[in-house]
Amino acid sequence: MNHPTREEWMSYLYDELTAEEHSSLAAHLAVCPDCKARVGDWRAARKNLDAWQVPAREGRLPLHRPLIRWAAAAALMLGIGFGAGRFATSATANAGKIRAAIEPEIRQQLRQEFVQLLRDELDKAASATLAASGEQAKHWIEDYAQALDTKRTGDNQAIRAALNNLESQRLADFVSLKKDVDTVAWWTDAGLRRARQELVQLADSTQPANYSNSPQK
């Protein structure tokens, strides 16, 4: 019997197989006691691993943490100093008792203030992110619209220039054609004149001969 490799069994245990591969391995598991025992041991180990849970203390940003710690320490020292200083002037006051009396109150107050501060800061950060995202999107749209506009203006200018070019080309062609036609007309006219002149000359030169050849009676 061909046993699946342990690498294949790992994919099986952690659901990283196709349905076909999975059912093939499951079928093998049903008939192979050796593999069943092996996979059973791995499953038991996996189950035991879950006994160790690590609670993650999220939300303690490194950017804010030192600031808050320092602020808390400073406020606590100020509070205790102020309280102790004030009550120490009284002859009957016992500094230890006073501290014991005011410390929980100050702590409570500080805790509330800092929880509020933290919340506000988180909210501010979240809404700033939201606003920044909106702002960014707006900028992108504006940039896109501007780019589109610039491109359209450019296209229009190019088309206009091409049309102007075409127009002047057409005009030049027309002028040149007209000139050619005029030249042809002039030459034709000149030719016709010359032909007529030649005909006249021919007529002039032939007529006296005819007259001279004619019988003079």
Next chain:
Amino acid sequence: MRTAPFASLRSLLAISDEQAMWRVQTQDDERAFAQLVRRWEGPIQRLAARMTGDAHRGEDLAQETFARVFAKRKDYQPSGKFSTWLWRIALNLCYDELRRRQRREESSLDGMGGEAIAALEAFVAPGSPPDKSLVEQERGELVRRALLQLSESYRAVLVLRHYENLKFREIAGVLDVPEGTVKSRMAEALTQMGRLLKPMLAVEANRDLNRESQPKESLMI
């Protein structure tokens, strides 16, 4: 805890890790960095806690990880997945910490096996049965100790796959080894954990037997 307004809208507009890291890299964007920290603080703390066996050290190492991410922001390759890069930095810091600790307490690490056995003995010691939460706590402690006895490479694979739910392919990317190697390391890690935790199972079985037999004894008295 107050419910955040526009939560769904915010999630729609939320930028990806890679986009946020790109902003950190190119514009030193603090808000984008804070967002990355918020998203990944928990997983990195858990990884570091499980790699070092110390939840408090895990918190410090998570902070060191993010400090290093910011310091090395220019080295980030935007073509790669941010989380792969982040896991790698965190793991390297854990390895450094373990090496430092090993140098510091070389002899006491040798005694770890003895310590685990002592804990087990205390666990089996006869007496009134501890309450359920205490049992859970003790079981967790034994798993922590057993995990520390694995070699770093097996522990890293086991923590990333089992606890942090990364795919074998992703782990291969983080560790820069073939996927087959990751799977064989995982099999070996589970085999070793099974062996290390077997006494725990036996102890639990014993306790169950004791519990069943106790009422009978009291009736007889």
